[in-house]
Amino acid sequence: MGIEFHHVVKRFENGSVALSDVSMTIPEGSLTFLTGHSGAGKTTFLNLLLRLEKPTGGRILVNGVDIATLRRRHLPAYRRYLGMVFQDGQLLEERTVFGNVAVPLHVVGMTARDAGRRVRAALESVGLLPKAALLPAQLSAGERQRLVIARAVVNRPKILLADEPTGNLDPTLSKAVMGLFHRFRGVGVTVIVASHDMALVGTMGSRVVELEHGRVVGDTERGMAGG
Amino acid sequence: MSATPSGAWPVASKRVWPVEKRPRGAYWRDHARVLASTLSHLSRRFATTLWVWVMIGIALALPAALYLLESNLVRIAGEWRENPGFSVYFAPGVSMDQPRALVGRLESLAEIDGVWLTTPEDALAEFRGLTGVGEALALLDDNPLPASVRATVTADVSSARLSTLAEEAAGASGVDEVVVERSWLERLAAIRGVVGRLSWSLAGILGLGAILISSAAVRLAIEARLKEARVLTLVGAGGRYVRRPFLYLGAAYGLGGALIAAMSISALLILLEEPLVRLFGSYGRDLELTGFDPMFHLMLLASGAVLGILGAVVASVQRLRRLNTAS
Numbered sequence: 001m002g003i004e005f006h007h008v009v010k011r012f013e014n015g016s017v018a019l020s021d022v023s024m025t026i027p028e029g030s031l032t033f034l035t036g037h038s039g040a041g042k043t044t045f046l047n048l049l050l051r052l053e054k055p056t057g058g059r060i061l062v063n064g065v066d067i068a069t070l071r072r073r074h075l076p077a078y079r080r081y082l083g084m085v086f087q088d089g090q091l092l093e094e095r096t097v098f099g100n101v102a103v104p105l106h107v108v109g110m111t112a113r114d115a116g117r118r119v120r121a122a123l124e125s126v127g128l129l130p131k132a133a134l135l136p137a138q139l140s141a142g143e144r145q146r147l148v149i150a151r152a153v154v155n156r157p158k159i160l161l162a163d164e165p166t167g168n169l170d171p172t173l174s175k176a177v178m179g180l181f182h183r184f185r186g187v188g189v190t191v192i193v194a195s196h197d198m199a200l201v202g203t204m205g206s207r208v209v210e211l212e213h214g215r216v217v218g219d220t221e222r223g224m225a226g227g
Numbered sequence: 228m229s230a231t232p233s234g235a236w237p238v239a240s241k242r243v244w245p246v247e248k249r250p251r252g253a254y255w256r257d258h259a260r261v262l263a264s265t266l267s268h269l270s271r272r273f274a275t276t277l278w279v280w281v282m283i284g285i286a287l288a289l290p291a292a293l294y295l296l297e298s299n300l301v302r303i304a305g306e307w308r309e310n311p312g313f314s315v316y317f318a319p320g321v322s323m324d325q326p327r328a329l330v331g332r333l334e335s336l337a338e339i340d341g342v343w344l345t346t347p348e349d350a351l352a353e354f355r356g357l358t359g360v361g362e363a364l365a366l367l368d369d370n371p372l373p374a375s376v377r378a379t380v381t382a383d384v385s386s387a388r389l390s391t392l393a394e395e396a397a398g399a400s401g402v403d404e405v406v407v408e409r410s411w412l413e414r415l416a417a418i419r420g421v422v423g424r425l426s427w428s429l430a431g432i433l434g435l436g437a438i439l440i441s442s443a444a445v446r447l448a449i450e451a452r453l454k455e456a457r458v459l460t461l462v463g464a465g466g467r468y469v470r471r472p473f474l475y476l477g478a479a480y481g482l483g484g485a486l487i488a489a490m491s492i493s494a495l496l497i498l499l500e501e502p503l504v505r506l507f508g509s510y511g512r513d514l515e516l517t518g519f520d521p522m523f524h525l526m527l528l529a530s531g532a533v534l535g536i537l538g539a540v541v542a543s544v545q546r547l548r549r550l551n552t553a554s
Contacts, residue, residue, distance in 0.1 A: 050461065073465070080463035090458050104462040106260065109253025155462070 001063040001081065001158040001190055002028045003049065009057030010044050010214070018044035020214040022058070026192065028158075031185040033201040034194040036211035042194035043087070045211070046161045049192070050084060051075055062159070080108065083157030083189075087164045089148050091136040097123065097147055098132040104155040122154040126180060142173035149180055153189075160184055162193040166200065178204050257468065265475040268448065276483065279444045283484025283531065286433040286440065288491040291527055293426035295492065298518040300419040311386075312340075312379035313393040313407045319347070319373045321401035326374045329399045333378050338392065340379045347372050373403060434534055441480045441538025445473050449546045460550040469550065470543045474536055481535020485528045492519070 003026040010019040019041045026032050034042045047053045048060055054068050061067070062078075070078055092100055101122055105115040123129040126146035128139075136144055145165060152160060162181065166174035178193070178200065185191045185206075195201050201208055202222060210218035269276045317326055326344055333342045345353075350372040378396070380389055389407060397405040449456065452472070459469050496519065507513060 076463045076465040076468075078463075079461060082463075084461055090454060090461075092455050092458065103458060106257075107459060107462055107464045107468060109249035109256065111250055111252075111256070114250075151462075 002026065002061075003159070003190065003192075004061040005058065006061070007058035008048065008055045008060055010041075010048060010053060011056045017214050019048070019055070022211075022214070022216055024209060024216065024219065026190060028190055029185060029188045031181060031191045031193070031204075031206040033204065033206055033208045034192065034211060035196065035198045035201050035208055037196060039213075040196075040211040041214040042196075042211055043163055044214075046084075046163050046192065046194055049159070049161060050082065051078065076107075080104075080155060081158045083152035083155070083160040085145075085148050085152045085160070085162035085165045087167060089136075089144055091144060091147060093136050095135075096132065097128060097134050097136065097139070100136065100147060101151045101154050103151065108155065118154055119150075122150040125153070125183075126150045141168045142170075142176070145169060145173070145177055146180070149177065153184060157189065159190045159192070162191070164195055165193060166195060166197060171200070174200055175203075182206075257471070261472050261475050264472060265479055268472075268476065269479055275444070275447075276480070279440060279480050280483035280487050282440045283437045283480060283535070284487025284491060286437040287485055287488035287527065287531055287534075290426050290430035290433055291488055291523075292492050292495060293422055293429060295516070295518045295523070297419060297422045297426050299516055300415060300422060302517050303415070311384070311389055311408055312377060313389065313396065313405055315376045315378070315396045315399070315402055316404045316406070317374045317376075317401045318403040319369075319371060321374065323374060325399065325401040326376050329376050329396060329402075332399075333376070333396070336392075338380050338384050338388065340381045343377045345375045345377070347374050350375065434530075437481070437484065437531070437534040438538040438541065440484075441477050441535040442542040443538075444480055445477050445539040446542040446546060448476055449473055449542060453546070456547055457550055466547070469547060470540075473543045473547075474539045477535040477537070477539025477542075478532045479535070480538070481531035481533065482528055483531075484535065485531025488531070489524055489527055 005022050005024050008019055008022045009017070011017050022041075022045070034045055036042055044053065048055055049062070049067075051067055051070060059066050059068070067078065092103070095103075098119055101119045102115050105118055110118070120129060120132070123132055126149055128143060128146055128150060131139065131143065136147060139147060145168070149162075149165070152162075160181070165181075166177050169177060174197065181191045181193055182204070193201075198210075205222055207221050208218070209216060210220075315326075315329060323346065326346075330342050330344050333339045347370045351370050354372060376396075378392075380392065384392075393405045393407045396402065456469050496516065503516075507515075
């Protein structure tokens with residue numbers, strides 16, 4: 001699913017402007033990094049796509065449709081096409097690794113057998129299948145982040161959004177996590193990753209959009225460092 | 228992508244992000260999963276659950292007990308109303324010829340349905356049987372109880388005519404007192420009216436209380452599971468799916484409260500059984516409580532469940548409505 005931002009403005013009730021005249025096109029099956037310092041507007045950008053916020057100006061088109069016009073009752077259907085990797089993980093601590101990943105499949109009413117198959121495949125893809133019976137608290141920071149990614153992709157989203165997915169990880173783990181996003185891009189998923197780690201993003205070999213005070217100040221295609 | 232030829236942007240519709248048809252049985256699987264998680268939640272927090280059940284139980288028991296009392300008063304009044312009449316008490320020591328003369332006179336009247344004569348000896352035997360103070364009475368030289376005549380009138384006799392008949396009986400020789408049962412029934416009807424209104428008023432007030440108790444308890448559960456509700460919303464769960472566990476919880480609180488109420492009323496009836504048997508016996512009747520039947524229990528459970536769910540709806544509407552926003 002392609003995404004288009006047309007002169008998007010987001011102004012909050014207190015008068016602060018999070019995004020100002022942002023226009024860009026994100027093609028289907030691409031990987032885009034949003035970078036910028038804290039407060040640059042990265043999270044707001046993702047919240048607008050999740051329809052947690054509505055723009056105060058401009059249009060956001062997903063699959064050719066203005067998502068601001070989505071009625072509340074249509075939001076669940078829209079969000080089932082999205083996968084979200086949250087900044088703070090949002091893991092359900094009382095559920096096992098398996099149970100956390102199964103949540104989106106329960107929502108769509110999948111049978112236990114089909115859900116089990118999908119969950120195992122998702123855990124396998126992030127290397128967590130041996131830890132399926134553990135609780136999130138028993139995982140390392142890197143494993144928790146991979147668990148969040150597994151939950152985001154288990155329902156085969158068309159768009160994957162990630163907000164600071166490497167925030168708490170060391171450089172090696174960060175690269176491994178970013179590598180996962182490359183893999184999902186490879187199977188046709190549109191991936192948007194917000195990260196303040198410009199050094200890491202610069203080595204990932206993809207489009208990098210730089211935000212500053214809510215404005216796009218850079219939009220470049222970069223090659224993968226070190227092959 | 229761009230604007231349509233007419234210049235308008237396409238608007239969202241179901242066709243753009245079609246909802247995949249849910250697999251067969253998904254609805255029931257959801258309910259089974261929610262039921263299991265609700266039972267698990269209740270058992271893990273059993274002390275809190277018991278506390279909520281007792282509070283809701285108390286709120287339901289009082290109006291339910293008053294409803295039972297009212298429905299039994301209605302029945303008792305109805306039964307007595309079929310046989311209105313009066314009792315004539317003669318002065319102690321009066322010759323039995325005078326009561327017998329009154330019996331003869333009353334039996335000749337077409338409005339009189341039945342006449343019963345109770346001699347002082349019969350009255351004493353009855354008194355002994357009811358009060359258990361027979362040995363004390365044996366110490367008395369004379370029987371202090373008077374002869375009495377009880378008469379019932381036919382159903383078509385008006386209250387005014389009943390009073391006239393009683394006044395005529397009061398004028399008979401040797402009569403000490405006449406008691407018209409109609410006046411007792413009128414008091415009973417007035418009491419029934421008070422109990423009825425009290426029952427409905429308390430049902431309203433305490434029902435609201437039950438809703439608030441359920442709402443507060445469910446709100447605590449929502450706070451504890453707010454992150455889960457948020458995650459569910461963001462992975463595409465609809466409002467009903469997110470609210471369902473909390474509605475089940477409200478229903479469980481209400482049902483448990485109703486069970487506590489039913490058990491409390493049962494305990495109350497067991498406590499009251501003996502004095503009630505004695506009271507009814509003094510009127511020559513067997514204790515026969517009506518209304519405490521399966522239908523009553525069903526209605527009590529249904530009321531509890533509905534009030535619990537209403538409380539859960541209030542809590543979930545208040546607490547979950549902002550899940551679709553970033554704040």
